[in-house]
Structure formats: C-alpha cells, structure tokens
Amino acid sequence: MSFEEKGAWLYLGAAVVTYVGYVVALLVRAGGAPPADAPWVSTMLGAIAASVVLSVVGQVVLGVARPSEAHQKDVRDEEINRRGEFVGGVTLGVAMVVPFALTLLEQPHVWVANAMYLAFTLAAVVGSAAKLVAYRRGFR
C-alpha cells in the first residue's frame, strides 16, 4: 500500500471517528434532553479540532514509520487524488443544498451548522472512498 493510499485511509478514518464521536458526545451531554439543547457549539468545535489533529498526527506517524515512502508521490497518486477531490467536491456541492435550504427557511443555527458539518463529513468520506476504490480496483 502506497503512502498516499494510507493517507486516504487515515483521512477517511479521522472523518468517520470524529463525526461518530461528536454525535455520541452530543447525546451524552444532552443527558436525555433534545440534542439541540446540548452545548453543541463547543462539542462541534472540539470534534473538528480532533479531526484536524488526528489527520496531522496520523500523517506524521506514517511518515516516521516509513520515511522512505513519505515523499514518494507519483503521477498515479496525483491523478487519483484529483479524481477523489473532484468526487468530494461534487458531494459537498450537493450536500450543501440542505443547510442552504435551512437558512432560507430561517431555521435555528443548530440545524444549519449540523447540516454543514454533516456535508463536510460526507464529502470527506465519499472523496476518500473514491480514492481508495481507484487504488484498489484500478484507474484508467
């Protein structure tokens, strides 16, 4: 498995783990009350920060574990990365329709922010999955 493929797995894992962690933390902090009444802002910011830290630390750990691979990025990696970013970008564009609609309908900030966070997570997951499919199944 190439360094770039490991990076795609890492990014996918970080996005999923932190989003699931966010939902669980929100439900716990709500303590049986509606999640919208929980302190969602600090929970969401913490999840986003954790996602960034996980990705960066993971990349550093991968680079330290296999320093010889860390700077080996070739034309195939670049093409696969471009495809993944395109798929992720399209996903983000489509998913952002929901928070946009919520804003137009003047819904509470909690729902708009959560719809945006979910859209970013979906884009990360779908984009990373597209890269991994290209690595595993082939890319023309």
Next chain:
Amino acid sequence: MAKQTRVTNRIRTLRFTHDEMTQAELARRVGVTRQTVLAIEQGRYSPSLEVAFQIAHVFGVPLDDVFQYPDDGSADAPDRRDG
C-alpha cells in the same frame, strides 16, 4: 472485480528477461512508486505516455514491444480532420 484497462503489457516478461529486474528497481528507474508499477503490470492503471516511454527506455525496446492495444478494426478508419 478490478477495473481492467484495454492496454496490455509485457512488463513482467521484460523484467524477467532483464536479469529478473524487481518491480522496485523498475519503479526507481522510472521515478514512480512500486505500487504504480504493480498496478500497470496487472492492467489496473494505464500509465501516462511519458511513463510508458520511460518504461520502454529502461528495457531498451520500442514502446509497442511493451504496451499493446487490441486491434478492433478502428485503425483502418479514415482520419477525421477539420477542413
């Protein structure tokens, strides 16, 4: 099932006939990762024209000794050019 390209190649045979060159060695000489050489060999990735020429140069053979494309008769079709 892997998505196969229609481009076939003889890289594995050529490696064998060139002192059993390893994928890692070929990758180093072409300037790509070993995983990319593996993907090309298995038909999971069509290399760029530049990488294809570099691979042919490593083996010291013409490009079509390394890569082949199935002849489906379209080669006989006349060129379509503007004007």
